[in-house]
Amino acid sequence: MTPATPAADVGGRTATAGAAGSPAVAAAATGRATGTAAARSLPPAVRDLVAGCRELGAELRTLALAVDRAPEDHRLLRRCGALELLRVVGTPERFRPHPVPAWAREFTASCLGRVAANIELARGDAGVLNACAAPSLAGFTVDALGDERQQELFYGELARTGCWTFFGMTEPEHGSDATALRTRLDRDPAGGFLMHGTKRYVANAERGSVGVVFARVGPTPLSIRAVLLKRPAPGFTGSPLEMLGLRGARIGEMRFDAVPVPEEHVLGRHLPLSRRGLWGANRAFTVVRLQIAAQALGVAHAIHDQVRALRPGRPGHDLVTARLDAARQLLYDTAAEVDARPDDREPACVAKLHTTHLAVRTARWAERELPPSALAGHPLLEKWCRDVCAFEFMDGTTNILRLAVAPAPASHREGS
Amino acid sequence: MRETLAECERAGHRDGLAAGLGPALDGAGADAAPGSVAALPSAAVPPRASLVPHPLAAREGVSFVRRPARHRTAAPERLTALAARLAAVRLGLTRRLAERAVDHLSGRIGGGEPLIRRQLVLGTLADARVELEVARRTLRVAGTLPAAVAEVHDRLTELDWELAKLLGGSGYAGDGALRGVVVSRLVANCWVAREATGEAVP
């Protein structure tokens, strides 16, 4: 299923580009990586990663309109060397089917690496980036909750087939309030469990072959479990939903009608009860939230780049550049904080709140800055104005994040 | 003017974008557009027109048409009046979206109670109501002032987004609850003749 050796192609090309040293040096030589103060503050390994991802982003861009038009066309995606490399780069080192170029290793080494990389990749095109058959959120969950055999099962399938993954949490009746989810795991008298329920708005719901689904074994929040599911399985069906933007993500609905789940596919069995379900995956959710924030900023950059190309020299550009640079610094600082204190969840909420909002604002600014009919006349720009809205709904909506970062009441002494 | 605006708002609210676009254009064709592309109801596209394909717009019954090479853009006053009528249509669509949000949130439980009772949600809906009243009055008293009409369009775009957020994933994917307002923004982008301000606000 996977193309011959596209990773080697991409890696090889990048390595050639960096013949005089690292990809960062090569990109700087072409005048593209001089960057901002925020970018210059990055450790050298992350700077190399950024430069490499900028090249991959350019390749993603070439597919942007085609994926938006026909997200179901998998041949296109399978031929894309950048996507194949990203799939392997996003896999933990010990499960990679083949080595990745040295500059790409930082991607899984730190949250800062992931964030810096995602900005550049999404600046290429976030719709195509989200079409990548990578471990994604399911992978993070398996890393956090899976035992050795479960990790082997998940990553083994990925390495063998290059399949898409899914992460099923949201349901038709419950999204933000995940603790209220209704999908059930009933005891199967023959052993293991039977899953019943429906998930909706799940990326790769139809085409994903392996992933994680959350369901409950009892009424309390502590009775929520994450389980590994593979396709095909009896009673497991899925269908895509029409999307306004970010159409490469192919979100859809998954239905479970007595789907057998063996006992050994329940994640976190080796962990204490309090670390098995939603709470066990909290660290992973924080990193993913920042990745989403980074993608929002990447799209904002893409929009700004295009406006600047269409209307160079306008007075508004400096201010927009300043806003985007500040957001980038916020993301870098937050990612470094997450690397240092992975259990502190608030900084990532602040960063995601700001960048998703800024990205939507940047799209509106573009609309005002350009002459009439610029959106209909520039399909990429118009697409990004739709794509940029998706991040609001991924990994915490504005209201939920606002509630998370709002200060607790100050304690007042009586009579004061 | 006032009655025409009210009729456009009613059409947008009751019948949707394509139905409202007819009265808003009031006979104007692609050649009247201020930019290189015009937005027309698909039913009114002349044969052999050069189209810019847009599947979402097509599903709303709207087509983007390249302006003929030799053409005469409508006079500024006519374009402003057109943009004001189009804003009234959008007002109708936004009102419809607000009703949809109330309906959706009334039936959706989060943290043990309907989301419509959450104060952050109510705040957004209250602000939307105020914005709609102001937009309607602005069109009525300043519908001949290009900057005022353009500002109404900008505020409607923002308001649509605030309401869209309330629909959660159900607005962005699935039955197309947001498609009308997304396309209405593109339509406005074709017909609102504004000199780019150069401001980077808000």
Ligand SMILES: Cc1cc2nc3c(=O)[nH]c(=O)nc-3n(C[C@H](O)[C@H](O)[C@H](O)COP(=O)(O)OP(=O)(O)OC[C@H]3O[C@@H](n4cnc5c(N)ncnc54)[C@H](O)[C@@H]3O)c2cc1C
């Ligand atoms: C592009 C995309 C990709 C996605 N990918 C996945 C995926 O892979 N897997 C998955 O499981 N899900 C996925 N989702 C779904 C996403 O996680 C949900 O849409 C999100 O959690 C919000 O849930 P909801 O849509 O049910 O909205 P709701 O929770 O119903 O919220 C509706 C509105 O009410 C507000 N609200 C909710 N609770 C409160 C409160 N207590 N106080 C104030 N306001 C409140 C929200 O902010 C929102 O504005 C994806 C969605 C999109 C758009």
